[in-house]
Amino acid sequence: MAGVDYLERIPNNVNLRDDRRLLRALEEWQPRFLDWWKEMGPEGFQANEVYLRTAISVDRDGWAQFGYVKMPDYRWGIFLAEPEADRRVAFGDHLGKPAWPEVPGEYRGVLRRLIVTQGDTEPASVEQQRHLGRTCPSLYDLRNLFQVNVEEGRHLWAMVYLLHAYFGRDGREEAEALLQRRSGDHDKPRILGAFNERTPDWLSFFMFCFFTDRDGKYQLASLQESGLDPLSRTCRFMLTEEAHHMFVGEMGVGRIVQKSCELMRQHRSDDVRRHGGIDLPTMQRYINFHYSVSLDLFGSEVSTNAANAFTMGLKGRFEETKKADDHRLADATYPVTCLEGDRIATRDVPALTALNERLRDDYIADCQRGIDRWNRTIKEHGIDVELRLPHRGFHRAIGSFGEARISPDGRVITEAEWDARRREWLPTPEDAQFVATLMRPAVEPGRFAGWIAPPARGINGLPLDHEYVRLTRKEG
Ligand code: BYC
Numbered sequence: 001m002a003g004v005d006y007l008e009r010i011p012n013n014v015n016l017r018d019d020r021r022l023l024r025a026l027e028e029w030q031p032r033f034l035d036w037w038k039e040m041g042p043e044g045f046q047a048n049e050v051y052l053r054t055a056i057s058v059d060r061d062g063w064a065q066f067g068y069v070k071m072p073d074y075r076w077g078i079f080l081a082e083p084e085a086d087r088r089v090a091f092g093d094h095l096g097k098p099a100w101p102e103v104p105g106e107y108r109g110v111l112r113r114l115i116v117t118q119g120d121t122e123p124a125s126v127e128q129q130r131h132l133g134r135t136c137p138s139l140y141d142l143r144n145l146f147q148v149n150v151e152e153g154r155h156l157w158a159m160v161y162l163l164h165a166y167f168g169r170d171g172r173e174e175a176e177a178l179l180q181r182r183s184g185d186h187d188k189p190r191i192l193g194a195f196n197e198r199t200p201d202w203l204s205f206f207m208f209c210f211f212t213d214r215d216g217k218y219q220l221a222s223l224q225e226s227g228l229d230p231l232s233r234t235c236r237f238m239l240t241e242e243a244h245h246m247f248v249g250e251m252g253v254g255r256i257v258q259k260s261c262e263l264m265r266q267h268r269s270d271d272v273r274r275h276g277g278i279d280l281p282t283m284q285r286y287i288n289f290h291y292s293v294s295l296d297l298f299g300s301e302v303s304t305n306a307a308n309a310f311t312m313g314l315k316g317r318f319e320e321t322k323k324a325d326d327h328r329l330a331d332a333t334y335p336v337t338c339l340e341g342d343r344i345a346t347r348d349v350p351a352l353t354a355l356n357e358r359l360r361d362d363y364i365a366d367c368q369r370g371i372d373r374w375n376r377t378i379k380e381h382g383i384d385v386e387l388r389l390p391h392r393g394f395h396r397a398i399g400s401f402g403e404a405r406i407s408p409d410g411r412v413i414t415e416a417e418w419d420a421r422r423r424e425w426l427p428t429p430e431d432a433q434f435v436a437t438l439m440r441p442a443v444e445p446g447r448f449a450g451w452i453a454p455p456a457r458g459i460n461g462l463p464l465d466h467e468y469v470r471l472t473r474k475e476g
Contacts, residue, residue, distance in 0.1 A: 011077030014161070025164050026078075029175055033156070036179045037072065040127045042149055044134060046072055049470040050146045051459065055079055055154075055241075066460045068470065074150045078161045081236035089227035090320050091327040092313040099229040103166045107312050111228060112167055114315060116174050117191055118219065119159030120181065122152045124195035125208070127183040132205055135439035137449035140458065141202070143468035144248045148209065151241045158234045166230065193397055194293040201435045202452075203256065203278060207290035209249025210370060215297040217242050218318055218363045225316025250370050251455055257283065257374045258453040261381035273434060276450040280378070280385050282435070285427045287387060288408060291367060292395035298360040300399040301336045306355040317355065318362045334358055337392065338400040342412055344393060364392065395426065443471055 005012055009027060016023050038046065049068035054075055056065045087099040103111055126149050136142035156178065163171035181188045184196045194212050199205050220242060224235040256278055263277040264270060272279040299306065309315040310329070317323065325332065332351035337344060351358070367389055375386050391410035393401035405418040408425055442449045446465025458464045 011075045012079070014078050014080060014165075016078065019165075022165055025172060026161070029160060029164070032176070032179055033076070033153075033160075034072065036123065037126075037153060040123070040130060040182070041153070042071065042126075042133050042146060043130050045142075045146070045469065046070065051143055051462075051466070051468045052147055052150060053244075053460075055237075071146060071150060074153070076150070076154050076157050078157060079154075079237050080230065080233035083229070083233060087229060087232075089313045090225055091316045092227070092311045093328070094227055094313040095327050097227075099227050099232065101229055103228060107228075107314060108167065108170075110309060110312065111231070111314055112163070112170060112174065114223065114309065115159050115162050115167075115231065116178070118223065119156055119163070119174075119178050120191045121195050121216065122156040122159065123178060124181075124183045124190035124192075125152050125212075127190075128195065128197070128199040128208070129205060132199065132202060134441060135202065136441055136443065137202055137452050138442050138447060138454070139445055139466075139468045139471075140448075140455065140464060141252070141452075142443070143459065145205065146469070148245050148248060151245070155238050155241070158238055162231060162234060166228075193296050197293060200432065201439050202252070203283075203286055203435050204290070206249050206252030206256065207286050209245050210253055211249070211287075211290040211294040211367065212297070213242060213245040213249060214363060214366060215294050217246060218359050218366075219297075221318050222315050222320075222359060225320040227313035250373070252452070253283070253370075254374055254377060255453040255455060256451065257387075258377050259451055261378055261383055262453065264383060265381055276438065278435065278438070278451055280383075280387065282427070282431050284387055285425060285431060287371075288390045288394065289426050291389055293397075295360060295363075295392060296396055296398040296402075298363065299356040301338050301357045301360075302349055302353045302400075303356045304353060307350075307352040310352060310355055318359055339393065339404050339406075339412070342404075344406070344410060344412060360392070364389065390425070 052069045053064045053066050089097050089099055132145055160175045163175045181190050183190045189196045199208055220235045220239050224232050226232045260272050260277045263272045263275045267275050329351040333348040334351040334354035335346050336349050336354050336357045337346045371387050378385055390408035393406035394408050396402050405413050407413050438451045445467045448454045454464055458466055
């Protein structure tokens with residue numbers, strides 16, 4: 001592998017052994033990370049062997065190795081994608097200059113804030129998902145949950161490495177604080193809204209992986225364009241892991257949709273709940289919730305923070321280098337849909353300030369592709385229902401729509417209409433209670449809970465009844 005040292009206490013491909021100061025600092029952080037993992041990581045199962053994928057190489061062909069690992073023994077480490085020869089800053093004021101191997105002094109504060117915000121989401125998601133193991137719908141799904149969890153742990157390592165290596169004492173303090181904040185905690189919550197929501201059941205988990213992890217894809221893709229080369233290389237490698245999380249989400253929701261359709265056909269009834277499935281209107285309400293809280297993660301429609309990060313060369317656009325324009329956005333405009341008074345309007349604003357919205361647009365188009373695939377499944381069953389993404393202004397807390405009530409079909413509505421209809425649009429306590437009744441563990445190899453269809457194939461070519469998590473200790 002491209003220089004990964006697996007014999008070290010902290011596996012890495014950044015020659016950690018040559019930098020004694022950094023090595024010592026990270027070795028001091030490591031036991032505190034493990035304490036956090038034991039306290040806030042998956043509840044139970046820490047002594048069980050899990051069939052996990054571990055990164056052993058950062059090159060295209062061979063970075064994944066599968067094998068049984070107990071989660072606390074997972075080889076969390078520091079992996080950066082291979083450097084690109086003669087990489088240049090691809091946008092902003094420094095366009096065309098060599099990418100920076102170190103943090104430019106004047107951008108320290110802004111970069112630190114971006115890295116901390118990114119880093120904070122990783123342990124947050126592990127905390128949100130920590131109770132799910134007890135109610136897994138199959139060993140296959142249980143293993144996927146744990147795969148996602150250990151990789152989010154590694155993504156925390158990725159950001160902590162940058163903080164320790166490039167931000168001195170401030171960075172070390174931030175790395176500590178990443179282990180101190182807690183998802184949903186009243187006094188020390190996680191930074192971004194969606195990461196303080198609860199993930200109480202597997203329907204929420206799959207929705208989270210589909211919608212919220214997808215924000216991760218777009219944010220990491222923008223940071224991958226960064227002029228700060230170590231940040232770019234870090235994010236490039238993280239993206240390869242992120243893809244699996246979105247796969248878990250899309251397939252998970254897709255399998256629930258499939259099962260619901262099968263039950264509807266089998267019983268010639270829309271009343272799927274009676275037959276132990278999750279009805280499509282409930283699925284729609286969960287989509288509405290997870291999509292809207294994830295849209296908030298892109299920030300305000302018009303943002304000087306985003307403009308500055310771009311101009312400084314710190315955070316680019318999605319696929320910046322593939323875009324055919326001046327990469328400075330000096331005179332460009334971009335259409336932004338906002339609340340104007342009591343109506344929704346689209347107007348052109350300076351493209352620099354619209355970068356959050358532009359990224360949100362890329363994200364929305366990507367979400368729609370998933371919805372289309374789920375709708376194809378519904379159609380194949382001859383069922384006349386379509387799942388939809390609600391209007392971008394629906395149920396928003398951040399940005400211009402945060403000030404108003406917008407219906408899923410994009411009307412500005414009164415507080416009274418909102419109160420009267422929110423139960424149609426967002427998961428109700430009764431929905432959550434119903435979904436909770438389905439959350440009974442299915443842990444025999446090959447068995448799947450009745451509300452979700454089995455996947456098309458197993459992991460790494462193995463059959464569906466493989467023992468992906470060894471729940472009983474094998475003697476000898
Ligand atoms: N909640 O100009 P504004 C992932 C704050 S997910 C709370 O509108 P800006 C993952 C904002 O911080 C990807 N606060 O927005 C997924 C600012 O506060 P200050 C995570 C919010 O700064 C699943 C103020 O409002 N990565 O990887 O242009 C599992 C005005 O900000 C929120 C990143 O986010 C919110 N939703 O953009 C595991 C990338 N939104 O500074 C992992 C790094 C905004 O005035 N972060 N605010 O106190 C960023 O690029 C930017 O910070 C944001 C916001 C895109 C989040």
